[in-house]
Amino acid sequence: LLLLNAYKADHYSSSAELKTPDAIATEDHSGSRATPEPTITFFPTFTPIPTQTTFVLPDPELNGPTTIGWSVAGRRIEVYRFGTGAAQRLIVGGIHGGGEWNTTSLANSLIEYIKSHPEVIPKSVSLYILPVLNPDGAARSEGDSGRTNEHGVDLNRNWDTNWQADWPRAGCWNQLPTTGGSKAMSEPETIALAAFIKTHHFDAIISYHSAGLGIFAGGTPPTKESISLARAISAVTPYSYPPINTGCVYTGAFVDWAANQGIAALDVELSDHTDTDFNINLKVLKVFLAWK
Numbered sequence: 001l002l003l004l005n006a007y008k009a010d011h012y013s014s015s016a017e018l019k020t021p022d023a024i025a026t027e028d029h030s031g032s033r034a035t036p037e038p039t040i041t042f043f044p045t046f047t048p049i050p051t052q053t054t055f056v057l058p059d060p061e062l063n064g065p066t067t068i069g070w071s072v073a074g075r076r077i078e079v080y081r082f083g084t085g086a087a088q089r090l091i092v093g094g095i096h097g098g099g100e101w102n103t104t105s106l107a108n109s110l111i112e113y114i115k116s117h118p119e120v121i122p123k124s125v126s127l128y129i130l131p132v133l134n135p136d137g138a139a140r141s142e143g144d145s146g147r148t149n150e151h152g153v154d155l156n157r158n159w160d161t162n163w164q165a166d167w168p169r170a171g172c173w174n175q176l177p178t179t180g181g182s183k184a185m186s187e188p189e190t191i192a193l194a195a196f197i198k199t200h201h202f203d204a205i206i207s208y209h210s211a212g213l214g215i216f217a218g219g220t221p222p223t224k225e226s227i228s229l230a231r232a233i234s235a236v237t238p239y240s241y242p243p244i245n246t247g248c249v250y251t252g253a254f255v256d257w258a259a260n261q262g263i264a265a266l267d268v269e270l271s272d273h274t275d276t277d278f279n280i281n282l283k284v285l286k287v288f289l290a291w292k
């Protein structure tokens, strides 16, 4: 009841105050009672931007959404959880915000599908879905200028693996100026997701992107687990593994960081910048949940 009240108070409040780390821990419905790492950054001077005027309490068995942090501009970063099994798996959409908005559409479609087909989640699995890691970019634009966070940082270049503030641009996305941040893990969105991952026990992660290059296995070099998962997913989809090599050097990438933590981690690219490839990704979901 205490948890529920804290949850309701949070989501019904129209002028919600930023919460303390203890409150964040209370909101974590994973049952782990884990305390977030002290590296979580709070911005008490920011006013959270209300993103919803009404809120329907979720099915308690679904335990979502849970706020795991805030963006630079104070938007919530939310995670949905489905299932209660021991194997924890994570899907991340919208790391490139509005530049790849269809990945967030896909994540939201998967959430709706799972709510109406809960039997898709095996008893042995807990699935977490984070629809949009870069909500500020998503709010800014459905297009290239929506790619970075509010600091102009590419959130897929900010992680503490082979990090560089700048990188050779040949073969890479280079439509607008971006940076990898002032240092590795400099951005609140990155810090929030890293803390969330470190307080769980994920064995596999998919980070959705668009478009068209295939599947990237995480790790420097790609880890055995990541390659195994990439092959399993490529086998049931038109998404190629190995991916198309454009010559781009990927620095500070999320899935490389995750794979180097021992998690099988993939970038999966949708076919274009508009379609969710829903039926393809329903197959991806089933392989992802069954993968061992």
Ligand SMILES: [Zn+2]
Pocket (backbone or CB within 6 Å): 096, 100, 156, 208, 209, 210
């Ligand atoms: Zn991307």
